[in-house]
Amino acid sequence: MAVRSESREEYLEAIFKLTQQPEGATVGRVADELGLAAPSVSQMVARLAAEGLVERDQASHVLLTKEGRREALRLVRRHRLSERFLTDYLDLPWDQVHDEACKFEHVLSDEVEERLAAHLGNPQTCPHGRAIPTPDGDLPEEHARPLAELSAGQKSTISFVSDEQPELLRYLSSLGLLPQTAVAVEDVAPFGGPLLVRVGRARYALGREVAGKIFVQA
Amino acid sequence: MATACCTPLSTERRSANALVVALAGNPNVGKSTLFNRLTGSAVETANYPGMTVGLNVAAATWAGQEVQLIDLPGTYALDPVSEDQWVARHGLLDWQPDVVIAVVDATNLARNLYLVLQIVDLGPRVVIALNLIDEAHRQSLRIDPRALSQALGLPVIPTVARRGEGLDELVATAAAVATGSDGLGRGRAVRYSERIEAQVADLEAQLADSPRAVPEGLPPRAAALALLEGDDELTAAFEPGSAIVASAERATLAVSIAAARHAAAAAVAEACTEGQAAAPAADRYWAATTSPITGVPILLAVLASVFAFLFFVGGWLSRLLTSLWGATASPVLASAVHSLFGYGALAGTLLWGLDGGILAALAVGIPYILTFYFVLALLEDSGYMNAAAFLADRVMHLFGLHGRAVIPLMAAAGCNVPAIMGTRVLSTKRERTIACTLVVLVPCSARTAVILGSVSLFVGWQWALFVFGVLGLVGLVAGVLLNRILPGEPEGLVMEMFPFRRPSLRLVAVKTWKRFGTFLWAAAPIMLIGSFALGALYETGLIWHLEWPLHPVVVGWLGLPAVAGLTLLLGVLRKELALQMLVVFAVARYGSRAYNLRTFMTPHQIVVYALVASILVPCVATIAMLGHELGWRRAATISAGTVATALVIGGAISHLLPLM
Numbered sequence: 088m089a090v091r092s093e094s095r096e097e098y099l100e101a102i103f104k105l106t107q108q109p110e111g112a113t114v115g116r117v118a119d120e121l122g123l124a125a126p127s128v129s130q131m132v133a134r135l136a137a138e139g140l141v142e143r144d145q146a147s148h149v150l151l152t153k154e155g156r157r158e159a160l161r162l163v164r165r166h167r168l169s170e171r172f173l174t175d176y177l178d179l180p181w182d183q184v185h186d187e188a189c190k191f192e193h194v195l196s197d198e199v200e201e202r203l204a205a206h207l208g209n210p211q212t213c214p215h216g217r218a219i220p221t222p223d224g225d226l227p228e229e230h231a232r233p234l235a236e237l238s239a240g241q242k243s244t245i246s247f248v249s250d251e252q253p254e255l256l257r258y259l260s261s262l263g264l265l266p267q268t269a270v271a272v273e274d275v276a277p278f279g280g281p282l283l284v285r286v287g288r289a290r291y292a293l294g295r296e297v298a299g300k301i302f303v304q305a
Numbered sequence: 306m307a308t309a310c311c312t313p314l315s316t317e318r319r320s321a322n323a324l325v326v327a328l329a330g331n332p333n334v335g336k337s338t339l340f341n342r343l344t345g346s347a348v349e350t351a352n353y354p355g356m357t358v359g360l361n362v363a364a365a366t367w368a369g370q371e372v373q374l375i376d377l378p379g380t381y382a383l384d385p386v387s388e389d390q391w392v393a394r395h396g397l398l399d400w401q402p403d404v405v406i407a408v409v410d411a412t413n414l415a416r417n418l419y420l421v422l423q424i425v426d427l428g429p430r431v432v433i434a435l436n437l438i439d440e441a442h443r444q445s446l447r448i449d450p451r452a453l454s455q456a457l458g459l460p461v462i463p464t465v466a467r468r469g470e471g472l473d474e475l476v477a478t479a480a481a482v483a484t485g486s487d488g489l490g491r492g493r494a495v496r497y498s499e500r501i502e503a504q505v506a507d508l509e510a511q512l513a514d515s516p517r518a519v520p521e522g523l524p525p526r527a528a529a530l531a532l533l534e535g536d537d538e539l540t541a542a543f544e545p546g547s548a549i550v551a552s553a554e555r556a557t558l559a560v561s562i563a564a565a566r567h568a569a570a571a572a573v574a575e576a577c578t579e580g581q582a583a584a585p586a587a588d589r590y591w592a593a594t595t596s597p598i599t600g601v602p603i604l605l606a607v608l609a610s611v612f613a614f615l616f617f618v619g620g621w622l623s624r625l626l627t628s629l630w631g632a633t634a635s636p637v638l639a640s641a642v643h644s645l646f647g648y649g650a651l652a653g654t655l656l657w658g659l660d661g662g663i664l665a666a667l668a669v670g671i672p673y674i675l676t677f678y679f680v681l682a683l684l685e686d687s688g689y690m691n692a693a694a695f696l697a698d699r700v701m702h703l704f705g706l707h708g709r710a711v712i713p714l715m716a717a718a719g720c721n722v723p724a725i726m727g728t729r730v731l732s733t734k735r736e737r738t739i740a741c742t743l744v745v746l747v748p749c750s751a752r753t754a755v756i757l758g759s760v761s762l763f764v765g766w767q768w769a770l771f772v773f774g775v776l777g778l779v780g781l782v783a784g785v786l787l788n789r790i791l792p793g794e795p796e797g798l799v800m801e802m803f804p805f806r807r808p809s810l811r812l813v814a815v816k817t818w819k820r821f822g823t824f825l826w827a828a829a830p831i832m833l834i835g836s837f838a839l840g841a842l843y844e845t846g847l848i849w850h851l852e853w854p855l856h857p858v859v860v861g862w863l864g865l866p867a868v869a870g871l872t873l874l875l876g877v878l879r880k881e882l883a884l885q886m887l888v889v890f891a892v893a894r895y896g897s898r899a900y901n902l903r904t905f906m907t908p909h910q911i912v913v914y915a916l917v918a919s920i921l922v923p924c925v926a927t928i929a930m931l932g933h934e935l936g937w938r939r940a941a942t943i944s945a946g947t948v949a950t951a952l953v954i955g956g957a958i959s960h961l962l963p964l965m
Contacts (some may be wrong), residue, residue, distance in 0.1 A: 110697075178500045180560045254386045255797065257535070260563040261382030262799070263416055277597045280699035281708075281798050285569075288413040292695040294702075294798030 096162050096193060097121060098158055101160035102141060112149040135191055157224035164220040165192040167213035168203050173301045174214040175207060184214060214266075217246070234270065235282065235298035240269040243303035255300065263287060264301060323364070323371040323401055324483045326691060329393065330408035330928070331417050332379030333688075333803050335436045335466040337361075338812060339408055339606020340376040342469055344475065360396050375400055384559075385538055388732065397427060401522065403483035404490060406475065406525060408434045411441035411448050411463075412804075414578060415882045418570035419456065422495050423937070428524040431459050432479045434471075438463040438925050443812055447579040455572045458493035467809055494526070495569045501541070501558055505896040515543075519663040535559045551808060591805040592692045593691035604696050605839050607689070611680055615719025616750050619700060622672035623750075625707035630664050648792075662833040665879050669832075670927055673720035674815065674824050680818040686808035690730065691800060696799055705788030707731060707797040710740045717747035721927040725934055726820060734935075737794045741935055742787060742943050745923045750771070751880035752919045758884050760915045764908040772915050775958070779920065779950060823933065831929035832878075839878050848874070862952065862957040866905055868894055869914055876918055878925055883918045909962045913955050920951035 090220065105112035118128040132149055140155035151159055169191035173184040197290045201222070204210075211227070212218055218227045220303045225248065231246040245268045247280050263286055264270075274283040281292045293301070330336040334373030344363035361376035377396045378389040385391040397405065405424055409417035424431055435450055454461040464471035482490035508529035523531065523539075526605050531539045537847045591601040638660045646652040684690045689747065694708030701710050713727030721744050729741040748756065787793065818835040844847040852867045852873065870889040876883025891899035898904050902911055923926070931940035 126616065131721075157392075160463055178504075178558070178561075180558055253535075253797075257384055257559050257563070258382075258386050260386055260560050261419065262801075263419065263567050265560070265564050265567060272590070274595045274597065274600075274695075276595075276696050277601060278699040281695055283595050283695060283802060287415055289416050290802040291699070292691065292708075292798060292800045292802055294698065297797040302894060 094131070095135070097161040098128075099140065099155060099160050100166070101150070102151060103156070103163065106151060113147060114149065117149065136209060159226045160220040160226055161222075162192055163226075164222070165195045165200055166275075167217065167219040168200065168207065168210070169195070170213045171207050172203060172209050198283075212246075213246070228234045231302040233250070234272070234284070234293070234301040234303050235295050235300045237282070237303065239272055239274045239275050242267050242269065243305075246304050249300040249302070252300070255297065259297075262290075262291065263289070270303060323372045323373045324367075324404070324480065325375065325402045326479060326483065327375045327377055327397060327400060327405045327429075328408060329397070329420065330379060330409060331381055331413075331420060332801065334379070334408050334410040334417065336379055336408045337433065337763055338375060338809075339436070339464070339466040339472070340374065341812070341815060342466055344374055348446075354851050360392060369482050370480060372480075375402065382419065382420060383427065384534065385536065387679065392460050398422070398522070402429055404430045404432055406432050406434055406479055408436050408466075411435050411438045413444060414448060414453075414539065415574035417569045418457075418573055421564055422566050422570055422579075423457075423494035423528070425457070425494050426527055426530050427818070428527045429494050430473070430480050430482050432490055433457070433459050433461040433464070434475050435461050435463045438465050438471075439468075445580045449577050449579070450849065451575040453573070456493075456576060458492060464760055467812075489584065494784075495566055497562060497565045501533070501562060504533060504558070508532055515547075518948065521653065530562065531599075531864035533558050534562055574655060588804050591688070591692075594689060594803065595695055597696070600692065600696050604693055604711075605686075607693065611715050612718050612898070614680065615677055615716060618754075619672040619676055619719050620750050622676070623668045626671060627664065627668050630667065632723075635660050635664075639840060649840070650841075650846075653844035654837060654840040658833055658837035661840065661878075662836030665836060666829040666926075667834045669720060669722060669879075670821070670824060672827065674723040675821055676721040677716050677719060677727070678817040678820045681712065681716070682813040682820075683808055685730075685750055686806065686813055686816075688803035688805050691802050694800060695802065696740035697941045702795065703788070704743065704784030705739055705791070705801075706736050706784075707796075709800055710736070710743075713740060714747060717744040717749060718753075719750055720921055721745055721747065721749050722824065723820075723929045724929050725927065727822060728934070733793070733796060735791050736789065736795070738935060738939060738943075739784065739787045741931055741939075742946070743780055743784050745927060745931070745943060745947060746776070746783055748776055750878065751924070754881050755876075755884045755918050756915045757909050758881075759887075760903060761901050762959045763906075764911050768912050769915075770909070771798075772777075772912060772919070775954065776919055783950070787941060805909045827933035828926045828929040834925050835878055835925035839875055843875070858952065862959075863913055863917060865910055865914055865917075866891075869910075871908075873914075873918055873921055876924070877922050880924050910960065912962065913959045916958060917951045920947055920954060922947055922951075 098117070098121070099119050102112045105120060106110075114125055114129050114132060117132070119124045121128070132141060132143075135155070136143065140152055140158065142150050142152055144150055145266060166188050169188035170184040173179045173191070174185055179187065196229075204222070209267050210219060217231050234243075245264060245266050246271045247266050248259055248264065259265075268286060271285045272282050273285055276282070279295055281294045282298050284291050284293055284298075311939050328336050328340055340361060340363070344365050360378070364373050364378075365372045365374055369779065375396055377393040380387075380393045383390055383394040383397070385394055407421045407424060409421060423430065433453070435448065437451070438448070441448060450461040450463050460482060462471050462475040464470070464475055497505070505526060506529075509525045512525045512528055528539065528782040594603055596780030639656060642652050642655050644658065645699045646655060663789055673765075686691070690709065690712060693711055696708065697711035701708050704710075709730040710728065712723040712730065716727055717724035723740050724744045724747070728737045728744065731737050731740055751949075756769055760772055842851075848871055851871060853875075855870040856867060859865050860867055868889060872890060874885045875886045886904070888900050891902070891905055895905050906914070923931070927943055928940055931943060934941075
């Protein structure tokens, strides 16, 4: 196996994340995701392809091979386990653990990973409600999708709220829009307008952009 | 009732002998109703610099004791993350009230108690007004006030603010708590998780050792919690890099603390509530206003009614008042002025101001402004405003506005003046600037009268439609452009949808009258002054001297007769005056047959004239209102913008039409 390097791992993670989205992974999107220039991304993708971790299809999408996917999922597992550890043991708020976990995930050996999981009680989800892959590289069904995707009449439970805008996150949490809260979409305004969401005994109109930052269990 | 005036805020306003009582609560829980019930005397609105949300302050006397009552903005929490919350928080910290009356909605106890627990964490004495208890009963919710009182360690008084029930007891309890020396009203603070409490204790100890006093007079625990919740202002009060800031930053627990507080609030609410809420029948019908299939037709019908009401009923009232004034006051004023000042330019000028000016204020004020404010208050108090905002949000987003802007924009077609004040339903200055600009570009009933009376009458209805089409396009482009140009981002919509509440006519009337007062004090005097100024120009004949300076623009660029330029100027006083004066001037210049515009203007000229008159500078009353609501600089910018737009569009059409 090739030498583990942090940047290589970042690539695999980014490609994995993008292949989960409908648009898929392209060199351009990987470059955007990692904040790098397209030519250097192209170079690295070629190296990963030589190692048999990724392949390109005709539409120039970057796809993970079976091997590549297994390695990416192991990183996702370490990332999400790290997040669990940071919230459960170090008491960091769940809206802040993502960045820290990005550093943690790269320094875990297989053994530490195993012990960490055992110590945490083999958790199924990260603090944001997303599934933690198994040690064998299986990803259980994804458990979170944006609230904005729900249609009128659907109910779910909030998994997490994106932390891109801390002020919005705080505002929503003061309204009680917090993880593990039951929500029901009552109406959706026409032309991609806001959603009318019932939370407890209150009803809120949430704009699309806001509802897109709230993730609920799928 | 009261006159709204804005005074910069300082804590020195706290008078020595008076008890200071603050009213806090979520939006739409009857807090302002309670405030109006408890005061009734002159209310002052105090503003923090740069904030559009103000604090209402009023004096009252409770059993011989002087009281200063502060109505904090309705908020869900006290985090300084939004303007209303910032003001509510500062209201509490700056005024150091002797007691806080926390108004809670009995039908949604859990969410309402969150704010109460946050206030208790801040440290003041608190009394709870358990309001809307009648609504709760109607929904078969039974809340035990004694259990609630025990759980929170606070006095709880059930109230029905709308009907004034329970207010005597509330006042007596609040006064007792404010003057009592024991722990009365101190409340039982939430015990957070052990980890959070450990961090609070740690920070508290550090604060106690710190040489600097805790800012804003906060108790140590309150300061520690605020620091842990990531309060930027408080953090800024300590030296960056100091141990306190560092330990707070290491553990910003905002969301965890919020979650714990919500859990505590929910537990208390559940323990004190019996019965499952049954949605009242009204709620089920009310749901039709937000369901797209029924809601959109309802919204269109409501908007059409608002428009029709202002346009037809307002227009009818306006004509009625004008003819009444002409039959009664005008002759009296005329004979009085003539007998005192003769028939010279001075008398003429005075009559323009007294007769024309007061009539203008009257003919705009009562039919359009009073009626619109009434309709607006009705829409707000019933809760329909939010349903409209929900459905219209996407469309308004094109202009970077919230759905709430749809009501003032529609009202603008009746009259711009109340519509500008109606933009107060928007929360940021950016939104209000965009909305006000769009309002000014909507042809009000007076401008519609000019278009119909000139283009429709002398050129043809198709051309009137053409004029309206161009105006619509101008508004659309202006909105989209402003959204791009103005700094800042449109805010994401997070708005509570209120259940239907039958509006109380008394409260709607109070609200209407308060807003009408703003028009009377802010716009009416300027209308009078404007009338005198234009009257002087006209009566002294100075206005004819303006023909030459205007010539290059009016004749050269717009291709209009020179007299038309003067009437555009006079239209600033009242828009319909532009057309009336055009006929007057034309008859003076071209002879009596000129009452027919076609005798001295081509169809193209009439179209251009109507367009320019419609876009050019809003009327004086509108400018005055813009100045009052947005500040004079923005008012001047918007007015200048309309002049530029009118010239560009008018000139372009004037040059293009002959080619078509």
